[in-house]
Amino acid sequence: MIIDKANAALDAVYTADTPEALAQAYAAWAATYDSETASLGYLLPFLITAWVARHVPSGEGPLLDAGCGTGLSGPSLKALGYQDIAGLDLSDEMLDIAGSRQAYSELKQAMLGGPLPWPDGYFRAFFSTGVFTISHAPASSLQELTRITRKGGHAIFTVSERVFESGGFREVFAALGQEKKWRSVEESPWFRCFAIAKPEALVKTFVFEVL
Numbered sequence: 001m002i003i004d005k006a007n008a009a010l011d012a013v014y015t016a017d018t019p020e021a022l023a024q025a026y027a028a029w030a031a032t033y034d035s036e037t038a039s040l041g042y043l044l045p046f047l048i049t050a051w052v053a054r055h056v057p058s059g060e061g062p063l064l065d066a067g068c069g070t071g072l073s074g075p076s077l078k079a080l081g082y083q084d085i086a087g088l089d090l091s092d093e094m095l096d097i098a099g100s101r102q103a104y105s106e107l108k109q110a111m112l113g114g115p116l117p118w119p120d121g122y123f124r125a126f127f128s129t130g131v132f133t134i135s136h137a138p139a140s141s142l143q144e145l146t147r148i149t150r151k152g153g154h155a156i157f158t159v160s161e162r163v164f165e166s167g168g169f170r171e172v173f174a175a176l177g178q179e180k181k182w183r184s185v186e187e188s189p190w191f192r193c194f195a196i197a198k199p200e201a202l203v204k205t206f207v208f209e210v211l
Contacts (some may be wrong), residue, residue: 071098
């Protein structure tokens with residue numbers, strides 16, 4: 001059953017204990033990722049476009065889809081008038097599928113948590129969904145993502161309830177605020193990231209303005 005396959009794939013990525021293991025899990029999942037996450041009612045790649053459209057006018061500069069996976073957000077944003085979207089992911093197999101969507105102006109393979117291949121202040125905004133979760137990108141990734149976002153730009157991303165406290169996100173948020181790197185603009189309530197399955201899987205969307 002497709003939902004069972006999706007749950008097994010989620011277990012594989014959530015239990016990956018090294019970046020290499022995570023990349024291998026996504027490589028194995030890439031071909032069926034879209035259909036299997038759809039069977040769970042995965043909302044985030046589509047829902048994040050509402051926050052992007054609320055805070056970032058189209059045509060003001062490039063956006064970064066950080067952890068773009070198979071590129072599910074790209075076509076929705078393109079339909080909303082956003083033409084200059086870069087994608088970043090750790091999996092070449094996922095990036096191949098993202099490229100086939102014809103919605104991204106640039107795709108690069110890199111690991112969140114390390115240096116990113118763009119200069120300071122390059123992007124008008126970055127957005128990210130399903131990346132700040134179990135066994136995935138660390139909270140420290142936000143320092144580098146903020147570096148490559150211009151002053152007056154926006155950071156728009158979801159964090160899983162299961163890692164918000166244990167993963168040190170509260171502390172990183174506070175540090176970036178104290179360093180006057182960003183200020184909070186919006187914070188959603190906790191909400192389900194799967195409309196059909198896993199009602200216990202909750203996330204929150206955060207929006208910050210980069211200073």
